Amino acid sequence: xxxxxxxxxxxxxxxxAHGDAMQLQALVQNKTMxxxxxxxxxxxxxxxxxxxxxxxxxxxxxxxxxxxxNGQILLSDLWVPNMPWLCNGYTLHADMRVLDITAFDxxxxxxxxxxxxxxxxxxxxxxxxxxxQGHSVCLQGVKPTTCPVQELSxxxxxxxxxxxxxxxxxxxxxxxxxxxxDQSPALQELLQ
Numbered sequence: 001x002x003x004x005x006x007x008x009x010x011x012x013x014x015x016x017a018h019g020d021a022m023q024l025q026a027l028v029q030n031k032t033m034x035x036x037x038x039x040x041x042x043x044x045x046x047x048x049x050x051x052x053x054x055x056x057x058x059x060x061x062x063x064x065x066x067x068x069x070n071g072q073i074l075l076s077d078l079w080v081p082n083m084p085w086l087c088n089g090y091t092l093h094a095d096m097r098v099l100d101i102t103a104f105d106x107x108x109x110x111x112x113x114x115x116x117x118x119x120x121x122x123x124x125x126x127x128x129x130x131x132x133q134g135h136s137v138c139l140q141g142v143k144p145t146t147c148p149v150q151e152l153s154x155x156x157x158x159x160x161x162x163x164x165x166x167x168x169x170x171x172x173x174x175x176x177x178x179x180x181x182d183q184s185p186a187l188q189e190l191l192q
Contacts, residue, residue, distance in 0.1 A: 006064050006076065006097065007042040007066070007067050021036065022036075023035060023037070023141055024087050024108075025142050026085040026087040027085065027087070028054050028056070028084070028085050028086075030163070031050075031053055031163060032105075033050060033106050033164070034105045034106075035085075035104060035105065037128065039113060041107050042110055043066075043097050043111045044094045044095060044097065044106070044111055044112045045066075045076070045106065045107045046105065047100070047104070048078075048098050048099070050105040050106065050164070053164055056080055058078035058080050059080070060078060061076075061077060061079040062077075063077040064076050064077075064097065066097075066099060074099060074100065076097040076098060076099050078097070078098035079095060079096060079097045080095070080098065081095050083096050087139055088139050088140055090132070090135075090137050090139070092132060092137075094106075094108060105164070118130070126140065126141030126143050127140055127141065
């Protein structure tokens with residue numbers, strides 16, 4: 001078995017989307033890859049499900065145990081070396097270990113961040129600036145939105161789903177008194 005542990009932070013495990021966590025909306029083969037910037041994760045990871053979505057086949061690598069923040073240990077024995085992704089007009093690359101993560105499509109950990117030092121991060125504005133292959137790069141993270149839930153047509157929903165751009169979905173139906181009268185009192189109580 002692996003002699004060295006990789007670590008995955010609590011933010012990466014829980015899908016933290018508030019506070020100082022920075023997320024990037026990147027593209028891989030025209031599919032949205034929601035990516036967490038995470039100094040608490042030792043390595044960079046990509047979701048096996050996301051790779052299936054974009055049709056990238058990972059290759060075998062030396063197995064490493066990954067210790068999750070909740071104490072659970074997973075095994076990562078596949079990776080995608082030098083995986084290209086597009087963000088804010090820049091094509092970047094990262095060696096990504098494959099892991100069954102669900103909160104994000106990818107996690108950029110300390111192994112990707114450290115070689116980019118020095119780096120300037122403005123956590124409130126969700127930006128990070130660094131030099132990459134001799135070019136100055138400024139990435140804009142996903143800013144929290146407070147927009148209300150809006151109605152989508154079936155065509156809009158399919159387009160967002162095909163682009164892997166749906167992170168949450170709510171089905172809202174108007175409840176009328178006339179529908180409730182047809183229901184049993186026990187079901188009405190449960191629905192309340």
